[in-house]
Amino acid sequence: MESNYKIRNVEKEDLTQIFQLEEEAFKPSHYPLFVLRQFYDILSDLFFVAVNEHNQIKGYCFGGIDHNSKTGWVFALAVTKPEQKRKIGQRITIKLLEALKNRDINTIQLTTTPDNSSAINLYEKLGFEKVTETADYYFDNVPRIIMRLKIK
Numbered sequence: 001m002e003s004n005y006k007i008r009n010v011e012k013e014d015l016t017q018i019f020q021l022e023e024e025a026f027k028p029s030h031y032p033l034f035v036l037r038q039f040y041d042i043l044s045d046l047f048f049v050a051v052n053e054h055n056q057i058k059g060y061c062f063g064g065i066d067h068n069s070k071t072g073w074v075f076a077l078a079v080t081k082p083e084q085k086r087k088i089g090q091r092i093t094i095k096l097l098e099a100l101k102n103r104d105i106n107t108i109q110l111t112t113t114p115d116n117s118s119a120i121n122l123y124e125k126l127g128f129e130k131v132t133e134t135a136d137y138y139f140d141n142v143p144r145i146i147m148r149l150k151i152k
Contacts, residue, residue, distance in 0.1 A: 005058055005088055007095045010040055010047040017057040018049065025078035029140065039064075039075070048095045050079070050088045058083040061092040065103055072100035072151075074110035077119070089122055097126065097149070106151055111137055111144040123147050 010018070019033045031039075039062055040047060047062035059079035065072050074096060079089045100108050112119045114133060128147040137144035 005050040005052055005083075005086075005091075007048055007050050007092055010044055010049050010060070010062070012037075012040060014049055014057055014060075015040060018060050021057060021060065021078050021080060022076070024080070026076075029138070029142075031076065046096060046099055048092050048099075050083075050092050059088040059092050061089075061096045063096050063100055063108075065100070065105060067104075070104060070106045072103065072105045072108040074108065084118075090125070093122065093126060101151055108149040108151065110147050112147065114143055114145050120145070120147075123149075 015033065015036050019031075019036055022030045022036065043062060043064050046064060048060065049057050050059035051057055059077075061074065061077040063072055063074045074093065077089055077093055079086075079092075097108060108128075109131075110123065110128070111134075112123070114120075120130075124147075126149065128149045131146045131148045133143055133145050135141075135143050137146075
């Protein structure tokens, strides 16, 4: 089912709602609010939200760039549970990928857990390929799959 949600750049006032969604989606391994604020301060041009007609955040996605390796990164993607399966995650990720592709990068990478089949399917649909699996990527004994999208 398609959605009529608007995708836009993050605003500082969005951060509290984003944090609530971050907690819901990734607890206990979620980004603290102060880290989201710092991402906003340095990466707001690569930080997007999906909002409904009441300006309620129903999803977000943000990334960054490693200029040394010319690699873009998708750091986080989350959609509220009631709004999943409505292509919000796909639309917001495409917006981030477009923003990253306009930079001087060769690849875009991300990580996800091996059991997150919804995320893996979405990323594969967008052209990402599994590169490797790391048993302790975040030093928390939780395996992560690294996925890559070649740009050039």
